[in-house]
Amino acid sequence: MSLMIRHIVENQLLRGVKMAAGFSGESNVISWVNVMEILDSPNSVQRGELLVTTGYNLNEHELYSDLILTLKNNGVSGIAIQTGYYIDKIPGYILDESDRLGFPVLEIPKDLTFSDILRILIQKINTGKSxxxxxxxxxxxxxxxxxxxxxxxxxxxxxxxxxxxxxxxxxxxxxxxxxxxxxxxxxxxxxxxxxxxxxxxxxxxxxxxxxxxxxxxxxxxxxxxxxxxxxxxxxxxxxxxxxxxxxxxxxxxxxxxxxxxxxxxxxxxxxxxxxxxxxxxxxxxxxxxxxxxxxxxxxNEHSFVSDNQALQILLNYDRINQTNYVQTLRYYLADNCNASKTAARLYIHRHTLQKRLEKIYDLCGINSDDYFARLYMSISLLFHDYFAF
Structure with a gap:
């Protein structure tokens, strides 16, 4: 299967990458990767290539006002811009022009090296060909x-x-x-x-x-x-x-x-x-x-995970204290609040489970006797497991 722009984001081939503009071009096929740290020769980028750059001097509107149009007319698949070194964010004129022309723009986090980007994408391109x-x-x-x-x-x-x-x-x-x-x-x-x-x-x-x-x-x-x-x-x-x-x-x-x-x-x-x-x-x-x-x-733009304050409290507490309260709650809800079954699943004593649950209730205030509270938390946990990074 050919590598498309959207595959990079959907599959997080480059961890932390996100689509910044030009969403209508997300199905553009990538035939090769062209790394250009300084955008001194954008006309040399070939049809089907993904241009990867640091965005050096990209804040100079007059210097690069026709960059996106040039790349679009040359049949370039898209541009991936790394933020955090030379620019803090992708300039608005780049995003506006890309949206107007349907030319995809990817934003790459600063912790990815160009060597890793090339290795990952070229390997994927070659794999797709075979x-x-x-x-x-x-x-x-x-x-x-x-x-x-x-x-x-x-x-x-x-x-x-x-x-x-x-x-x-x-x-x-x-x-x-x-x-x-x-x-x-x-x-x-x-x-x-x-x-x-x-x-x-x-x-x-x-x-x-x-x-x-x-x-x-x-x-x-x-x-x-x-x-x-x-x-x-x-x-x-x-x-x-x-x-x-x-x-x-x-x-x-x-x-x-x-x-x-x-x-x-x-x-x-x-x-x-x-x-x-x-x-x-x-x-x-x-x-x-x-x-x-x-x-x-x-x-829907509504987020079950971020809007569920009780879940956010538990996720943050686990992250800071290296505990497993979210895991405990997952199993307890999946077992229909059957303490004996959950304790056996976690290989702990029932009394130990009760202590954990009391701590969970104290932290986030969830009422396990409330059917709708249990359902809301269960759905939020599913969204976390399927969609959260």
Whole structure:
């Protein structure tokens, strides 16, 4: 798949990058990256290139009044301007002209080096060029591998009343080039370990660009349901701790013959997460309607996360004091406020959990007896896990 301007922002290929202007050009395809620290020869930038610059002297309106028009007429894909060194913010005349012409402008934070920017984007461009050639063959290979594995368990899954269920998990990293290869590998191994520990049987098959497909067999459907929310939280932790984000599509395999349909379903799930601009998350095929609704709510300028003062208090307290009160509250609400179940899940004594909950109530004032307060906090936590950086 070709690299577009919007992919850089949506997938946070360059961590902290944001779209500043020219949103109608967000689908411009990037064929190469041209770094020009000082904008002394903008006419040399070629069609399809993304121009990356420090913005040196860009505050000189008269000097660069025709910059955006020149780049637009030359077929340049967009411009990425780094703020924090030579300019504190992108000048208004640049933003206004870019919006008028539909020419995309990206703002890059100062902590990114040009070396990292080049490495990440060029690697992604080259990967995209080979993806189309490899995708058909990779899909066939993935289907064959999973089919052969599933066939070994088909008797107990589909022909006997054992209660066992099989689910297909498709794990897709969406910003793996923003972290080192070692971190990406360690995080995928952490996912493998997590799923293996919670399944009766877990077989995985690696794909291109860091993707992986997991055929997971659970003793019962309840075992699957009890772990899927925990897995979503695990993805949030990986994002916050390691800086890598994943989309995960999940579907139950109902027969050997329906495997191909399940492969299509899990891809539809990850495509949906991308379309709603989720930063990470799990989407099961059965819950796609809810995720779509979730995405519609997210499009509203109202922010469930920032407006929920109780959640903000807990997030800040955890950040400063290295506590896990948000995690505790997540599990407690997910368990329908069943203290015994939550204590067992957290491997702590019920009395210890009660003390934590009292501290949480003292900090943020949430009333766990109020259904609407619990619902509001649960929704806010979901928005945090799917959309917050």
């Amino acid at each position: 993806e189309n050639e490899q995708s058909d063959e990779a899909a066939k290979s993935r289907f064959h591998s999973i089919f052969e594995t599933l066939k070994q368990y088909s008797q107990v899954l589909f022909n006997e009343d054992t209660g066992k269920v099989a689910h297909l998990f498709y794990v897709q990293p969406i910003n793996q080039y923003a972290v080192s290869e070692t971190i990406a590998l360690n995080c995928m191994n952490r996912i493998k370990s997590y799923l293996t520990d919670r399944a009766d049987t877990c077989e995985y098959h690696t794909g291109k660009n860091g993707t992986a497909s997991f055929l997971i067999i659970f003793e019962t459907e309840n075992k699957y349901l009890s772990m899927i929310y925990d897995f979503s939280i695990e993805l949030t932790f990986l994002s916050e701790q390691q800086g890598i984000n994943y989309y995960v599509g999940v579907d139950r395999i109902k027969s050997l013959e329906s495997l191909y349909l399940s492969l299509e379903h899990v891809t539809e799930c990850t495509d949906l997460l991308k379309s709603i601009h989720a930063k990470r998350g799990v989407c099961s095929y059965d819950n796609m309607t809810f995720i779509k609704m979730f995405g519609i709510l997210h499009q």
